[in-house]
Structure formats: structure tokens, C-alpha cells
Amino acid sequence: MSETAAMPLNYLNVKKGIWSWLFTLDHKRIALLYLYSIGAFFLVGVVLGVVMRLELFNPGRDIIEPQTYNQVFTLHGVIMIFLFIIPSIPAVFGNFFLPIMLGTDDVAFPRLNLFSWYLYIIGALFALSTLIYGNGPADTGWTFYAPYSVKTGTNVSMSVLAAFILGFSSILTGLNFIVTIHRLRTPGMTFNKMPLFSWALYATSWIQVLATPVIGITLMMIIAERMFGVGLFDPSIGGDPILYQHLFWIYSHPAVYIMALPAMGVVSEIIPTFAQRSIFGYKPIAYSSMAIAFVGYFVWGHHMFTSGMSGAAAIVFSILTFLVAIPTAIKVFNWVATLYKGSIDIQVPLLYALAFIFNFLIGGLTGLVLGALVVDVHVHDTYFVVGHFHYVMFGGTGFAFFGALHYWFPKIWGKMYNKTRANLAFALLFIGFNTLYFPMLVLGIMGMPRRYYDYLPEFHSLNQISTVGSWILVVGLLLMIFNLVAGYLKGQKVGGNPWNGITLEWQTDSPPPLHNFDKMPELPAGGPYNYPNAKSE
Amino acid sequence: MSNKDHNSEPHAEHISSYREHFGTWVGLILLTMMTVFISVFGADLRTLSVATALLIASVKALVVGYYFMHLKYDPAIYRIMMGIVMALFTVFLVMVIFDYLTRN
Amino acid sequence: MNHTFTLPNSGHNYDAKASKLGMWLFLYTELLLFGGLFLVYMVYRSLNEEAFLLASFNLDVWMGTFNTVVLLTSSMTVAMSITALQLGDAKKSIMLLWLTIAAALIFLVVKYFEWGAKFEHGLFPGMDHFNTLPPGERLYFYLYFFMTGLHGLHVIVGGIFIGVVIKKIKNKSVNKNRYQLLENSGLYWHLVDLIWIYLFPLFYLIH
Known part of the structure; x- marks a missing residue:
């Protein structure tokens, strides 16, 4: 990067060398550390996913043994959930942009922030160490259901310990964000003048702080059971596996909102910028994040409808599950209403945001199907569930992550990627994604169970379509990464505000200076999304 | 959980007196004696005694939170x-x- | 370009309110960590009421009571040490913190003898006598060892935390005007006490 010498000092060129990164306290550099590590683990997860799809191309054995298959889907789940989706948007874009959007120069606890990243790396190494150490990676599924997780010979203890450490990292990030939002907003920015991304992160952080400890202790109980024979979940010595499921989902259902809420925050940023119009319904969007976080705590039982739960309890959990759809739908309506009569500029980030809405709609509605008792009993543990959560997690959060990457790319590196190639990559990703996962919904309705190595001949063609979709998706992914790397290396330089945004991050240089602002940031008059040139209604 | 803005709140650091801490301690010890007494000598109360034990524990927790942990101020x-x-x-x-x- | 400009709301400023808020958030995570165990306790006790009752007779109420008093007293000394530092008496503050650490050690020694007695009676998970117990009683002891063990770990961590604070008061980086770290160590110590306040009746006093 010889041309940087001519550039003004910014957070990227103010110090050089590997140590200036590994011991940095700058939230922007920590965000990039997260981006590179999360990106790397994401690719590992993708490879494992592709291996599974290849294996399922034909019934019977194609490329791997059944036992390997079990380990592959477990590791795929552990990596994608704990190493990619949960930290993805908060740890990368939250870390980078939360302080800038609030008009401050760092998070409240910069050292703790770096410590969280190290915890993340340690957890990640533990998770991956099962590949070469012990009796191979866990084969339990990412849910680690007892009693199998206690009895299997594979290296469950290490995977579980990894999840525990990663949870701790996630807690500390959430804690840091909550304190940052409470204490470091720029003078004049009240809660109701914060950008919606901060609101989403605020809700997310509360879930991280208040739900993650429960999984922490549950995983510790699994470790204690495996190492010291403390048989809390083993029915042969009095324990109860159902209780494990309760504890697991008390965290893991709210965790779904840890994954989804930041993505909604990203979409709430992208849409007003590319519609050049004030967001429709600021307060409903902001408060619905809190509502989703709150109601999301009480719905975990819907994962256990088929575990012998009574009708009375199941109905309560089912009703609560349906309640979550209300704040979610409020957001979708507001996004669409924001576009209405806006000066829409169709750029790559907006495409990803629209894809998010499309995919998330399918994911959300299939979620309601699963929340309905009668249907759930039939499609429980089928590919319908697999399709549903991939639509929410990948089609939703994953696409929002890519959207955020394209939206904030010029701010992070001060350069622009090739937009034509980015459009092409988006098209491949969108088509590939839907080709890959839509057949799973159909397969599930037809009765194909999840986590099986083999399947009946009548599922053959749909499985083949799905596998072909995975190839398209991978091509799109590689093209997108190539395009972004090329943009990073020799993209055209851009100014501070290439998209005409008005939240505070667009008031500073691209890339931002070390302390984010060289002068006091100015709050836009009349709210965070009050575009001065917006067409009046 | 919507509007938690305490930038504007006055910085009133209340200093608890030694006497107040000692009084709190006496209260907590008395509650402990009470719960042990009920448990050891009131065995025939059974489920009632578990409920009282938890109730007293909660009162103790509140006292610790309010006075020792300063929540009151x-x-x-x-x-x-x-x-x-x-x-x-x-x-x-x-x-x-x-x-x-x-x-x- | 103005490189000397710093924002008034910088994240690198000393902010006592921020660290206090952060500490409380951390305490919530600790509460819910133990909360998960209390939930397990509740379910298993409701399923094995008689067995839990029988098993609880193996614990010594008086040792438990003694430890409760020790922890309550240490909570008072740590609270008083904050008062002392706020009033500017660093020496007294340090003395009270040493008393707190002493109480932590007494607590751990008593716990050691209690666990040792269980060990002698073969009531430790995996021992021969233990394996002959009915499932409900085994669950009681699993929970007893797991919960008091985890609590003991917190006692140790809290003691170390207080030790660090003593060092910082000595080199004056924690002082009359800047005592949030002391307050945070106090909050943590009270949390240790709070959890014991519930562990004590649930394990020792249920008969």
C-alpha cells in the first residue's frame, strides 16, 4: 500500500505492523480483526456445508462415511452458529460503527473489547482443535442434546468448552455495547435520536447479557457429567434429558434474535439511505426491537412440542411464538413504507436489503408454520426446519451481513468495489440461495427427516436441485469475495459520503481518522433520518 | 426498558455510615438465626418451613442488595x-x- | 487536520458510572449463571422431594450456619471499607479488606472440612457408597457439589479481586476520588454472599 503515504492519517495507516493490530485498542481495528477471523471460519463452515450437499447428491454413500457425516453437520452448525452468525454483525459492524454512529471515539471498555476478540479466537481454536485431537469432532448436532452428548465417544467436551468460551466473548461484547450506548452518546443524542442500528444492537446486547449465562452453565453441566460423572442429565442415574432441552433453548431461542436483530438494524440503515427519505415509523422500528428481544425470551418451549409436553403448556408457548411475529411484521411494513415515494437509488447494498426482506419473509412465515402445534408435530425434525432456519439465518442475517459489507465498505477502506461485478455476485448468491434452500422446505413437507445421511429414492431430484443450488451459491460467494478484495487492493478512492447518508458515520473521512472525528459531529436536525432533500408527501 | 438515560442524573454519591452497615449486619444475623431456628426446631412444619426459609432468604437478599450493594441510594x-x-x-x-x- | 481534537464523550476517559453499570451487567450474568442451577435444583427437588430431604440430613447445619455468618460479616467489612475510603481513610479501608479476605479463607477452610467429611463417608460422585444411593439422593449430591463448588470458585475469584484492589489502594491508583474499582470488587463480593444466602437454606435447611 504505497499510495497510503499520500493519504491523510487514518486508523489504518496511523501505525504499522502486526503488533499494532494484535494489541490495538481501537474499536475499528478490533472490528477488522473480527471481520477477518469470522470470514475465515465462515468459509470453513461453507466448505463443510458443501460437503454435506455433495454427500446428499445421491442416496446412499457418495463421498463420506455416515459417522463423518454426523460430525460434519455438527461442526458446520457449531461454526456457523457460534463462530459466524452470533458474532457476525455485532462484533464486526457493531464494533466499527456503533461508536461512530453515536459520535464517540471508542466503546466504553476498549480493553475488554480486545479481550473479547481473544476469547473468540481461543474458543474458535478449541472448536477446530477437535478436528485433530481427541476422537474427532462431536457428532451430536450443534444442540448437544443429552444423554447422547454425555455418552458419545467423540470429543464433545472440547466442542462444548469452545461454545462456553465463545458465549463469554459474546456476553462481554454485549455488556460493552450497553454501557457504550448509555454513557457515550454525543451530547444532544437522546435514545430516540439514535440510529436504528444502535437500537438493534442495544436490544441484541441485552439478550447476549441475559440469556448467554444460561447456556454457559448448561454446557458446564455437560462437561461435569462427562469428566466427573456428575449425572445431572442421565436418566439412568436420575437426571432428566428434558431439563437439558429446557435449559438449552432458554438460551438458544433468544440467541436466534441475537442473530436476527442486528440484521434488521442493518436493513433499517440501508433502506432510508437508498430511498433518500426519512424512515417510516422510527419509534415502532426501534421499540419493536426491544419487543422482539423481550417476547423472544418466553418462546423457547416451541422447540419441545414433540418432547411429551402437555397441550396446555404447548398452547402457551405457541401463542407466545405467534406474538413475536407482530413486532417483526411491524418492521417489514415500515421498511416497505419507507421505500414508498422515496427517491430510490438501486445500489448493491439496497439489493441485499431487499433480498433480506424477501428471504426473511419466507423464513419468518415458515417459522409461524412451525410454531403452530398441529403442523409442527408433522414437520418437526424434517428438512422443513432446516430450510426454515437457513432462510432466517443465511437468507436473513447472512444477506444482511453481505449488505452491510457492501454498504460500509467505502467507509471502512475509503475505496469502492466494482459495482457491476457486485451486482452479478448478488444475483448468483440470491438465485443460488433460493435454489439451495427452497427444495428443503418441500422435502420437509414430503417427510424427509433432517440430519440423515441417506434418503428415500423419491427425494432424489429435489436433493439434486438443492445441491446444484449450493454450487451456484459458492460461485456467487467467491465472486463477491474476489470483488471485495479487488476493491480493497485497487478500488477507486471515494470521499467521506459516497451514498449520501446522514447518520454520523458519513460525516467523517473514509477511512475514519484514529479517533473517528476531527471536529464535533453535528446531529442532523429533526431526527437521525431527516433527509434535507426528501420529496414531501 | 426504553429510555435509560442517566447522563442527566445528579452525581449524588451517598456515603453509608459504619453504623448503618453494622445495623444491616445485625439484621442479617437475626434473620439467619430465625431461619435456622425454624428449620431445626420446627421440623413438623415441613413444606411450610421450606417456604419460610426461601422467604427469609429473599428478605436477606433484599437487605444485602439495598444496603450493602447500595441499591437504595x-x-x-x-x-x-x-x-x-x-x-x-x-x-x-x-x-x-x-x-x-x-x-x- | 486537527490531531489534538478529542471528543468530550471519549471512551478512553475514566468514567466511574460506566464501570459501575458494566459491573452490574456482569453481576446479572452471574445471577443467571447460578439461576440455571437453581432451576435444575427446583425441578429435581420437585421430582424427588423425599430423597432430597433424606440426603440433606448428611449436611451439618451448624457448619453451614457458621459459614453464613462468616460471609455476612465479610460483606459488612467490604461495605465498610468503601465507606472508609470515601472518607479518605485508606489504611482503615485496607484493614477492612484484609478482614474480608480472612473471612473468605475461613469460609473455604470450613468448606474443605465439609467436603472432606463427605469424602470420608463415600458420598462423592463415583464412589462405591455413592453409587448405591437412590437416584434422587445422588441428584442432591451432584447439585450440592456442583453448586457449592462453583460458589467456592467465586469466593476464590472474589478474594483475588479484593487482593488486587488492596494493591491498588496502596499505590494510590484507587483513592478517595477514584474508588469505583473498590466498589466493583465489593459488588462482586456481595454477589457471592447473595448466592450463598440462597444455597444455605436450599441445601442445609430443607428438613
Whole structure:
């Protein structure tokens, strides 16, 4: 990067060398550390996913043994959930942009922030160490259901310990964000003048702080059971596996909102910028994040409808599950209403945001199907569930992550990627994604169970379509990464505000200076999304 | 949990007196004696004694929180957040036990 | 370009309110960590009421009571040490913190003898006598060892935390005007006490 010498000092060129990164306290550099590590683990997860799809191309054995298959889907789940989706948007874009959007120069606890990243790396190494150490990676599924997780010979203890450490990292990030939002907003920015991304992160952080400890202790109980024979979940010595499921989902259902809420925050940023119009319904969007976080705590039982739960309890959990759809739908309506009569500029980030809405709609509605008792009993543990959560997690959060990457790319590196190639990559990703996962919904309705190595001949063609979709998706992914790397290396330089945004991050240089602002940031008059040139209604 | 702005709150650091801490301690010891006494000498009360033990424990917890942990003198937001956390946990307990009690 | 400009709301400023808020958030996570165990306790006790009652007779109420008093007293000394530092008496503050650490050690020694007695009676998970117990009683002891063990770990961590604070008061980086770290260590110590306040009746006093 010889041309940087001519550039003004910014957070990227103010110090050089590997140590200036590994011991940095700058939230922007920590965000990039997260981006590179999360990106790397994401690719590992993708490879494992592709291996599974290849294996399922034909019934019977194609490329791997059944036992390997079990380990592959477990590791795929552990990596994608704990190493990619949960930290993805908060740890990368939250870390980078939360302080800038609030008009401050760092998070409240910069050292703790770096410590969280190290915890993340340690957890990640533990998770991956099962590949070469012990009796191979866990084969339990990412849910680690007892009693199998206690009895299997594979290296469950290490995977579980990894999840525990990663949870701790996630807690500390959430804690840091909550304190940052409470204490470091720029003078004049009240809660109701914060950008919606901060609101989403605020809700997310509360879930991280208040739900993650429960999984922490549950995983510790699994470790204690495996190492010291403390048989809390083993029915042969009095324990109860159902209780494990309760504890697991008390965290893991709210965790779904840890994954989804930041993505909604990203979409709430992208849409007003590319519609050049004030967001429709600021307060409903902001408060619905809190509502989703709150109601999301009480719905975990819907994962256990088929575990012998009574009708009375199941109905309560089912009703609560349906309640979550209300704040979610409020957001979708507001996004669409924001576009209405806006000066829409169709750029790559907006495409990803629209894809998010499309995919998330399918994911959300299939979620309601699963929340309905009668249907759930039939499609429980089928590919319908697999399709549903991939639509929410990948089609939703994953696409929002890519959207955020394209939206904030010029701010992070001060350069622009090739937009034509980015459009092409988006098209491949969108088509590939839907080709890959839509057949799973159909397969599930037809009765194909999840986590099986083999399947009946009548599922053959749909499985083949799905596998072909995975190839398209991978091509799109590689093209997108190539395009972004090329943009990073020799993209055209851009100014501070290439998209005409008005939240505070667009008031500073691209890339931002070390302390984010060289002068006091100015709050836009009349709210965070009050575009001065917006067409009046 | 919407508007937790305490940038504007006055920086009133209350200093608790030694006497107040000692008084709190005496209260806690008395409560401990009470709960042990009920448990050891009131064995025939059974379930009642478990309920009283938990009730007394909760009173003790409140005393520790209010006086030793300074919640009484902190901005209201700390009491509210604590209340929310405890309410959340109570709902967890209630919903899990509800599931267990209605299983057959 | 103005490189000397710093924002008034910088994340690198000393902010006592921020660290206090952060500490409380951390305490919530600790509460819910133990909360998960209390939930397990509740379910298993409701399923094995008689067995839990029988098993609880193996614990010594008086040792438990003694430890409760020790922890309550240490909570008072740590609270008083904050008062002392706020009033500017660093020496007294340090003395009270040493008393707190002493109480932590007494607590751990008593716990050691209690666990040792269980060990002698073969009531430790995996021992021969233990394996002959009915499932309900085994669950009681699993929970007893797991919960008091985890609590003991917190006692140790809290003691170390207080030790660090003593060092910082000595080199004056924690002082009359800047005592949030002391307050945070106090909050943590009270949390240790709070959890014991519930562990004590649930394990020792249920008969």
C-alpha cells in the first residue's frame, strides 16, 4: 500500500505492523480483526456445508462415511452458529460503527473489547482443535442434546468448552455495547435520536447479557457429567434429558434474535439511505426491537412440542411464538413504507436489503408454520426446519451481513468495489440461495427427516436441485469475495459520503481518522433520518 | 426498558455510615438465626418451613442488595434493571415448572 | 487536520458510572449463571422431594450456619471499607479488606472440612457408597457439589479481586476520588454472599 503515504492519517495507516493490530485498542481495528477471523471460519463452515450437499447428491454413500457425516453437520452448525452468525454483525459492524454512529471515539471498555476478540479466537481454536485431537469432532448436532452428548465417544467436551468460551466473548461484547450506548452518546443524542442500528444492537446486547449465562452453565453441566460423572442429565442415574432441552433453548431461542436483530438494524440503515427519505415509523422500528428481544425470551418451549409436553403448556408457548411475529411484521411494513415515494437509488447494498426482506419473509412465515402445534408435530425434525432456519439465518442475517459489507465498505477502506461485478455476485448468491434452500422446505413437507445421511429414492431430484443450488451459491460467494478484495487492493478512492447518508458515520473521512472525528459531529436536525432533500408527501 | 438515560442524573454519591452497615449486619444475623431456628426446631412444619426459609432468604437478599450493594441510594435505573432480571428469571422458573407439572 | 481534537464523550476517559453499570451487567450474568442451577435444583427437588430431604440430613447445619455468618460479616467489612475510603481513610479501608479476605479463607477452610467429611463417608460422585444411593439422593449430591463448588470458585475469584484492589489502594491508583474499582470488587463480593444466602437454606435447611 504505497499510495497510503499520500493519504491523510487514518486508523489504518496511523501505525504499522502486526503488533499494532494484535494489541490495538481501537474499536475499528478490533472490528477488522473480527471481520477477518469470522470470514475465515465462515468459509470453513461453507466448505463443510458443501460437503454435506455433495454427500446428499445421491442416496446412499457418495463421498463420506455416515459417522463423518454426523460430525460434519455438527461442526458446520457449531461454526456457523457460534463462530459466524452470533458474532457476525455485532462484533464486526457493531464494533466499527456503533461508536461512530453515536459520535464517540471508542466503546466504553476498549480493553475488554480486545479481550473479547481473544476469547473468540481461543474458543474458535478449541472448536477446530477437535478436528485433530481427541476422537474427532462431536457428532451430536450443534444442540448437544443429552444423554447422547454425555455418552458419545467423540470429543464433545472440547466442542462444548469452545461454545462456553465463545458465549463469554459474546456476553462481554454485549455488556460493552450497553454501557457504550448509555454513557457515550454525543451530547444532544437522546435514545430516540439514535440510529436504528444502535437500537438493534442495544436490544441484541441485552439478550447476549441475559440469556448467554444460561447456556454457559448448561454446557458446564455437560462437561461435569462427562469428566466427573456428575449425572445431572442421565436418566439412568436420575437426571432428566428434558431439563437439558429446557435449559438449552432458554438460551438458544433468544440467541436466534441475537442473530436476527442486528440484521434488521442493518436493513433499517440501508433502506432510508437508498430511498433518500426519512424512515417510516422510527419509534415502532426501534421499540419493536426491544419487543422482539423481550417476547423472544418466553418462546423457547416451541422447540419441545414433540418432547411429551402437555397441550396446555404447548398452547402457551405457541401463542407466545405467534406474538413475536407482530413486532417483526411491524418492521417489514415500515421498511416497505419507507421505500414508498422515496427517491430510490438501486445500489448493491439496497439489493441485499431487499433480498433480506424477501428471504426473511419466507423464513419468518415458515417459522409461524412451525410454531403452530398441529403442523409442527408433522414437520418437526424434517428438512422443513432446516430450510426454515437457513432462510432466517443465511437468507436473513447472512444477506444482511453481505449488505452491510457492501454498504460500509467505502467507509471502512475509503475505496469502492466494482459495482457491476457486485451486482452479478448478488444475483448468483440470491438465485443460488433460493435454489439451495427452497427444495428443503418441500422435502420437509414430503417427510424427509433432517440430519440423515441417506434418503428415500423419491427425494432424489429435489436433493439434486438443492445441491446444484449450493454450487451456484459458492460461485456467487467467491465472486463477491474476489470483488471485495479487488476493491480493497485497487478500488477507486471515494470521499467521506459516497451514498449520501446522514447518520454520523458519513460525516467523517473514509477511512475514519484514529479517533473517528476531527471536529464535533453535528446531529442532523429533526431526527437521525431527516433527509434535507426528501420529496414531501 | 426504553429510555435509560442517566447522563442527566445528579452525581449524588451517598456515603453509608459504619453504623448503618453494622445495623444491616445485625439484621442479617437475626434473620439467619430465625431461619435456622425454624428449620431445626420446627421440623413438623415441613413444606411450610421450606417456604419460610426461601422467604427469609429473599428478605436477606433484599437487605444485602439495598444496603450493602447500595441499591437504595443508586439511581432508580439500577433497581429497575435488577427487577427486570429477577422477573425474567422468575418467568423461566414458572414456565419450566408449569411444563413439568402438566406432563404426565 | 486537527490531531489534538478529542471528543468530550471519549471512551478512553475514566468514567466511574460506566464501570459501575458494566459491573452490574456482569453481576446479572452471574445471577443467571447460578439461576440455571437453581432451576435444575427446583425441578429435581420437585421430582424427588423425599430423597432430597433424606440426603440433606448428611449436611451439618451448624457448619453451614457458621459459614453464613462468616460471609455476612465479610460483606459488612467490604461495605465498610468503601465507606472508609470515601472518607479518605485508606489504611482503615485496607484493614477492612484484609478482614474480608480472612473471612473468605475461613469460609473455604470450613468448606474443605465439609467436603472432606463427605469424602470420608463415600458420598462423592463415583464412589462405591455413592453409587448405591437412590437416584434422587445422588441428584442432591451432584447439585450440592456442583453448586457449592462453583460458589467456592467465586469466593476464590472474589478474594483475588479484593487482593488486587488492596494493591491498588496502596499505590494510590484507587483513592478517595477514584474508588469505583473498590466498589466493583465489593459488588462482586456481595454477589457471592447473595448466592450463598440462597444455597444455605436450599441445601442445609430443607428438613
